[in-house]
Amino acid sequence: xxxxxxxxxxxxxxxxxxxxxxxxxxxxxxxxxxxxxxxxxxxxxxxxxxxxxxxxxxxxxxxxxxxxxxxxxxxxxxxxxxxxxxxxxxxxxxxxxxxxxxxxxxxxxxxxxxxxxxxxxxxxxxxxxxxxxxxxxxxxxxxxxxxxxxxxxxxxxxxxxxxxxxxxxxxxxxxxxxxxxxxxxxxxxxxxxxxxxxxxxxxxxxxxxxxxxxxxxxxxxxxxxxxxxxxxxxxxxxxxxxxxxxxxxxxxxxxxxxxxxxxxxxxxxxxxxxxxxxxxxxxxxxxxxxxxxxxxxxxxxxxxxxxxxxxxxxxxxxxxxxxxxxxxxxxxxxxxxxxxxxxxxxxxxxxxxxxxxxxxxxxxxxxxxxxxxxxxxxxxxxxxxxxxxxxxxxxxxxxxxxxxxxxxxxxxxxxxxxxxxxxxxxxxxxxxxxxxxxxxxxxxxxxxxxxxxxxxxxxxxxxxxxxxxxxxxxxxxxxxxxxxxxxxxxxxxxxxxxxxxxxxxxxxxxxxxxxxxxxxxxxxxxxxxxxxxxxxxxxxxxxxxxxxxxxxxxxxxxxxxxxxxxxxxxxxxxxxxxxxxxxxxxxxxxxxxxxxxxxxxxxxxxxxxxxxxxxxxxxxxxxxxxxxxxxxxxxxxxxxxxxxxxxxxxxxxxxxxxxxxxxxxxxxxxxxxxxxxx
Numbered sequence: 001x002x003x004x005x006x007x008x009x010x011x012x013x014x015x016x017x018x019x020x021x022x023x024x025x026x027x028x029x030x031x032x033x034x035x036x037x038x039x040x041x042x043x044x045x046x047x048x049x050x051x052x053x054x055x056x057x058x059x060x061x062x063x064x065x066x067x068x069x070x071x072x073x074x075x076x077x078x079x080x081x082x083x084x085x086x087x088x089x090x091x092x093x094x095x096x097x098x099x100x101x102x103x104x105x106x107x108x109x110x111x112x113x114x115x116x117x118x119x120x121x122x123x124x125x126x127x128x129x130x131x132x133x134x135x136x137x138x139x140x141x142x143x144x145x146x147x148x149x150x151x152x153x154x155x156x157x158x159x160x161x162x163x164x165x166x167x168x169x170x171x172x173x174x175x176x177x178x179x180x181x182x183x184x185x186x187x188x189x190x191x192x193x194x195x196x197x198x199x200x201x202x203x204x205x206x207x208x209x210x211x212x213x214x215x216x217x218x219x220x221x222x223x224x225x226x227x228x229x230x231x232x233x234x235x236x237x238x239x240x241x242x243x244x245x246x247x248x249x250x251x252x253x254x255x256x257x258x259x260x261x262x263x264x265x266x267x268x269x270x271x272x273x274x275x276x277x278x279x280x281x282x283x284x285x286x287x288x289x290x291x292x293x294x295x296x297x298x299x300x301x302x303x304x305x306x307x308x309x310x311x312x313x314x315x316x317x318x319x320x321x322x323x324x325x326x327x328x329x330x331x332x333x334x335x336x337x338x339x340x341x342x343x344x345x346x347x348x349x350x351x352x353x354x355x356x357x358x359x360x361x362x363x364x365x366x367x368x369x370x371x372x373x374x375x376x377x378x379x380x381x382x383x384x385x386x387x388x389x390x391x392x393x394x395x396x397x398x399x400x401x402x403x404x405x406x407x408x409x410x411x412x413x414x415x416x417x418x419x420x421x422x423x424x425x426x427x428x429x430x431x432x433x434x435x436x437x438x439x440x441x442x443x444x445x446x447x448x449x450x451x452x453x454x455x456x457x458x459x460x461x462x463x464x465x466x467x468x469x470x471x472x473x474x475x476x477x478x479x480x481x482x483x484x485x486x487x488x489x490x491x492x493x494x495x496x497x498x499x500x501x502x503x504x505x506x507x508x509x510x511x512x513x514x515x516x517x518x519x520x521x522x523x524x525x526x527x528x529x530x531x532x533x534x535x536x537x538x539x540x541x542x543x544x545x546x547x548x549x550x551x552x553x554x555x556x557x558x559x560x561x562x563x564x565x566x567x568x569x570x571x572x573x574x575x576x577x578x579x580x581x582x583x584x585x586x587x588x589x590x591x592x593x594x595x596x597x598x599x600x601x602x603x604x605x606x607x608x609x610x611x612x613x614x615x616x617x618x619x620x621x622x623x624x625x626x627x628x629x630x631x632x633x634x635x636x637x638x639x640x641x642x643x644x645x646x647x648x649x650x651x652x653x654x655x656x657x658x659x660x661x662x663x664x665x666x667x668x669x670x671x672x673x674x675x676x677x678x
Contacts, residue, residue: 609673
């Protein structure tokens with residue numbers, strides 16, 4: 001096993017914030033592993049950054065009327081801060097729009113080009129004549145041939161889930177202009193993946209059948225059994241890393257070519273800052289490369305990127321790719337487009353100082369081998385029953401009793417006590433599980449040590465023995481102090497903020513993992529500890545209900561046919577409705593109200609009478625525009641004075657997308673005044 005660990009986490013896509021699905025499926029497990037390896041004394045490079053190229057970013061930019069750079073600048077900062085706030089300990093977090101990344105990925109492409117690893121192929125692709133550019137699959141919409149959805153994309157129908165190609169769409173249209181695109185010949189550079197099948201079979205199917213996760217191994221095996229085909233490594237786009245060849249203007253590197261090279265370019269940045277040689281981590285057999293990803297990225301990290309590195313010739317292959325499945329939210333698939341998510345940056349705001357609660361809850365529900373589910377009620381239970389009731393309760397008991405009986409001085413105890421062996425046992429169990437990427441089991445082993453500590457104190461009852469058997473009290477609290485400090489050391493990869501609090505509480509320094517695995521005594525007799533402080537706090541029902549309500553509001557909003565529509569007002573009964581007297585009417589006269597920019601004074605023929613109505617429509621209409629206008633009026637609204645003028649009724653209007661008002665009027669312009677509506 002190598003002493004050097006090159007650990008990568010999938011690059012988050014910079015067109016939106018990070019949510020709990022990303023955290024549970026990639027970033028928290030990767031952070032736990034990186035922290036653990038550091039504690040073993042390994043030379044660790046934990047690398048990540050924002051993936052800032054690709055079609056979804058350009059689509060979002062067009063929708064928002066900004067540039068792609070504006071989009072990635074915004075979300076790069078949000079994502080980076082979220083990771084920092086949650087204690088994700090990247091050694092380097094960079095971005096794929098950096099100059100260094102452009103140069104690194106272009107150099108990588110040129111090496112493959114000069115070695116003759118690409119094939120140049122002409123193909124017909126859809127082209128928008130009005131926009132003057134080739135269309136990526138996501139810029140083509142049409143009717144799905146499988147389910148009839150008229151808004152299917154050129155790569156996928158989001159209604160039935162079918163994978164498509166643009167040529168399969170019925171009545172394809174360009175999203176750029178709305179026109180029917182034409183087919184136009186273009187040249188791109190392909191990596192013939194079929195030429196790497198033997199290598200991939202030998203390396204993964206034969207070489208990793210016993211140590212890779214079944215979901216990863218099975219998916220790779222399925223791809224290889226179906227046979228690989230050449231894949232284009234360039235695209236006809238204007239957002240991305242330019243293809244570094246003459247005559248390749250208007251072409252960029254395929255986003256899945258340049259994105260994984262980001263791991264390398266970001267390592268270069270980190271190495272330059274820290275006096276390291278980046279090649280030691282990427283081109284030395286004495287380095288272990290581990291990719292943490294979600295299951296949707298398996299093909300890119302286990303087939304395409306390794307084939308690229310094999311074609312280059314200078315790079316090592318991943319030792320492991322522990323891909324996770326998906327995390328659902330309240331029994332529904334997490335969806336960015338539907339806003340069905342718990343966003344990392346919002347959690348930090350809503351639960352200040354409780355980052356470790358989320359880390360713990362997500363790790364205990366980590367979708368390691370199958371999809372799993374997050375619920376707010378389960379989150380509350382894990383905090384209140386486990387972190388507060390077990391872990392925090394034990395720590396508080398030990399610290400409070402040592403202060404109460406011994407003025408904060410660790411008492412004399414038997415260093416050969418058999419209970420101390422539980423510390424070494426727990427440390428070794430956690431270590432074994434983490435080396436095998438079993439994060440849920442490792443967390444259980446950690447919590448079992450806290451459970452043991454609680455049970456031990458409950459059995460020994462130092463609060464009772466202090467009166468008639470003080471030696472037994474001293475022994476039980478000596479052992480309790482050792483377990484508490486062990487928990488402070490062992491919980492660091494999982495709950496770094498709590499670990500820091502614990503180390504401060506017991507006035508000890510961070511130690512190596514090996515010390516906890518081998519030493520019986522971690523805090524000496526006579527050591528002065530600091531005052532006890534609350535490690536975790538109970539989360540009340542109203543806090544959880546607020547989060548559940550936020551999701552319920554999202555669900556209701558998703559049902560809207562018009563996302564801009566305001567929520568429904570308070571429900572009324574039929575009897576309430578019958579009290580409303582709506583009539584057709586005509587505006588006879590109109591004039592501006594003095595010193596009131598928004599108000600017009602109207603004289604209205606209601607068919608019942610002629611009356612005065614003051615209406616806030618002056619920013620949308622001139623007095624001349626509304627004279628003779630047939631309208632609808634709420635006739636039996638109680639009169640009220642507006643700017644000294646008695647207003648007798650209210651006109652019905654609505655707001656257009658541009659913010660201007662529009663009258664609600666009868667379809668038939670010949671309707672008499674005074675006709676009842678309803």
